[in-house]
Amino acid sequence: MSKELAVFGLEGKVAVVTGAGAGIGEACARLFAKAGAAVVLGDINVEACERIAAELNGQGLQAKAVRLDVTSEEDWAALKQTLVAWKNRWDVLLNNAGIYIGGMLENNTSAQVSKINQINIESVFLGTRAAVECMKPGACFANGGSIINLSSIAGLIGVPGHSIYGATKGAVRSLTKHSAVEFAKFGYGVRVNSLHPGLIxxxxxxxxxxxxxxxxxxxxxxxxxxxxxxxxxxxxxxGNVQDIANAALFLASDASSYVTGIELTVDGGFCAA
CATH class of the missing domain: 1.10.1220 (Arc Repressor Mutant)
Incomplete structure (x- = not known):
């Protein structure tokens, strides 16, 4: 058994954070950069990402802002080209971007379901596919990596007024487990885990x-x-955004090198009670 001390650092790694313009995404991007990663901040609000990236770069850290519509295959393709030109590497993907639509199920509409499915589920598929195409053996970077998918405790338990939101987050949990097993069985060296915040x-x-x-x-x-x-x-x-960022850093780092396919709840004990 190795006696080496596990380090929660990201030195030399390149991380992509979606929905990085505010909230949990911003907190994760900031922490990843402070932990040593070169961070790409992606969001449809590119102005917010540019502001954050400028601040991080001013602190001597490494950050780059890109406009990323996570539902656009073209934007994911452009992101890969940005990574090739910037650092020629990709180690971490945090699929954080998402939306919340609540309300009683009987009052939700088909249009709402289509919208939340596209942004909360399809985007995670597109991001995961883009990352593994770069990280697996024989790919453009071929250095393995860690994919972290933001789900929610609403993807684990029932909550009034959260039916369609919870359904998407349950799908994120399932996609995480299937892709984690698939990538491990085929020797891709790519870990996939889901993170389940409580109310933040x-x-x-x-x-x-x-x-x-x-x-x-x-x-x-x-x-x-x-x-x-x-x-x-x-x-x-x-909870606060730093609670989630700290957990994401663990999953992004080599300290979690034997962790894949898990659902990590960060909820103050809500689901355990």
Missing amino acids: ETAMGDQALQDFVDIGVVANVDEAAALLKSAMIPMGRL
Whole structure:
């Protein structure tokens, strides 16, 4: 058994973070850069990514902003060309970009289902395919890698007002496990894991709290947050973006080199209670 100390660092690695313009994606991109990675920040809001990349570069770190519509095969192809020209390497993909659509199932529309499926599921497929085509043996980079897919605890348990959102996140969990086994069995050297945040203090988290109000579970957002913290989250607080970034760094790093196909919950004990 090796006695080497596992290091949660990304020195020499190139990481791509989707939805990096705000929230969890931004926090992960910042932490990856501080951990030593050259980070590509991808988002449809390229101006936000450019601002963050400029700040990181100003700190002596390595970052590059690109416009990335995660539902566009053309944008994924362009990203691969950017990676070839910039560092000629790709080690980590964080499929973070996604949207939240809540509401009672009986009130959701087919248009909403189509939209959330495209952004939350199809984009993960496109990103995973693009990454493995570059990382597997005989590919343009052929150095293996780690793919991390952002799911949610709504992909593991039932939550009122989260039916179509939870369905997409459950699909992300399933896609993760199938691709992890496939890539391992064929010796690709590419690990795939899913990360399942609980309620996080972001704009999306605020929207989820408001949906609890809108469907009549609680009277107001403050009551929703208080109920979660007092009765549903054993650790007694909502999560923050750094909680998720720290977990993502573990999955991105070589410290998790024997970890693939898992679902890592970061929820303050919500799913365990």
